[in-house]
Amino acid sequence: VSICTPSISHAELTIKCLEAGVNVFVEKPLASTLDECMKIIDTARSCNKVVMTGYIERFNPSVRKAKELLKNGEIGDIIMSHSRRIGWWPERIGDVGVVKDTAIHDIDLARHIFGDEPSQVYARGGRQKHTIAEDHVQAILSFKDDDKTAFIEANWLTPRKKREMYITGSNGVITIQFLTQQLVIEKADKVLEPLLKYEEPLKNELAYFAECLLNKHKPMPDEVDGAKAIAIAEAIIKSIQTNRSVEIEIEEIR
Template identity: 35%
Template sequence: MLKVGVIGAGAMGQNHIRAYSQLPGVELAGIADVDKKRVEELSRQYNTQGFTDYKEMLKTGMDAVSIVVPTTLHKSVALDVIAAGTNLLVEKPIANNIESADQIIDAAKKQDLKLMVGHIERFNPAVMKMKELIMSGELGKIVSISTRRVGPYNPRIRDVGVILDIGVHDIDIISYLYDSYVSEVYTIAGKEIHSFEDHASMILRFDGDKAGVVETNWLTPHKTRNFTVIGTEGVGYGDYMEQKVVIHDKEWIKEAKVEKKEPLMNELQNFTDACKGKCDLLATGEDGRHALEVAMASVESYRCRNVVKLLGSYTPNLREKHDIKVVV
């Protein structure tokens, strides 16, 4: 039985708590949050131990934990978890700057621990099915992937713009579907109702002149979450919310069979299975770092109105200029 805990019991943290309590072969062994009342209520509800100091929880011998705290705290909490010899899942984004992300990744590697980043859309059944179709050659050679993630503004988001808050999901998904990292980004963005950018269109370049296009905003009254994959043999249309995939080829329009399931359950299943040595992680620390780096490059691009090239594993100009804040 894998002993797991959750650090941070806000809205997303409570989802982790619920999901872990339902996973087979997993014991929800602890919950930690600075809100004593919330901890007491949740520990009673899920019949587990509650802590107001996560360091005390770590002393009980956890095998793995989810870190679901404000992003500015990711580095300090993650390093404490790693020092305790505990595998960790860090909610996206991995950190509030590239230097902190590197420190988390390096520390986990030195301790030979599993480090996952919560890029949950990788575990959306529609994305998983599209990845399967791409790998099978169903669509031929893929030349372009585009996404649309638009909808009304959530007033809890105050410290960051739409690119870092929700655009980062699609940056990661396009990279995942291509199985490749972004080399250049050009972004047009602006702000209408927010102090940071609230609408953005990003063009991403990948090796072999493959393209990625991300459209995102907080302005549209109607919530839309979809993606399109264009190949030489067909076009695939995916819907994140409906968990639906439709393929158009030379002969047919056909809907793929998608087994619908909550993405978070898929994510935590992969994480806990990896901690047991049963599989590899589907979203690594390096993947999380790349998504953060591209998002920060996108912000830089729209501010300077230029293409921003990513230099690889280390991008000093971005590291020095940005220190983002994101509330999970």
């Protein structure tokens, strides 16, 4: 079953499917709160069923290529990332704010790219047009290695949609354009732009989920990844509300 309903209904529908003996693909966010995510984790385990969280950017060819380049040390050690996910408010989204609906992609990508968990966040944001939640945010995630940071910018205020990420390493920079699936490598002595075949990330994602079920492999990102992203999102929202740095506690989510 694929669940792509409003975020506030994800937990109830996912749990019903799991209890009915069905494996579930859930569009991001896994649920609207961390408590709901933990209930999904517990139910999936008690029912011995599979849950995959739909973080579509992991299946974008440009992200896959960037991950390969980083693994091979193309730009040295990763120092920081800067992601921008901005555009006009999609008024159909009224149940959660820009952090849990939109920035959640880049929260997941920060974990995916760095291969590490953030330990602290400081964020600013607010509400201009959304009726109940924040519609703009700027967040700085600090990782356990103090030399690594991820800056996330997201809003529903910008007329033109932009989806991009800059990954800075000790020996260069990788730029990802998510919409066009372009990737550029900038180094001191050269600029490279690998030719990537355009692919539909959603098709890749769903095909991967089906393949995992057929071959009895655990799909990733799973329900734990979904819960960790929500925990980080809630820390970001708390930082906005308190105007303070917030410790991110996700070690117990497993």
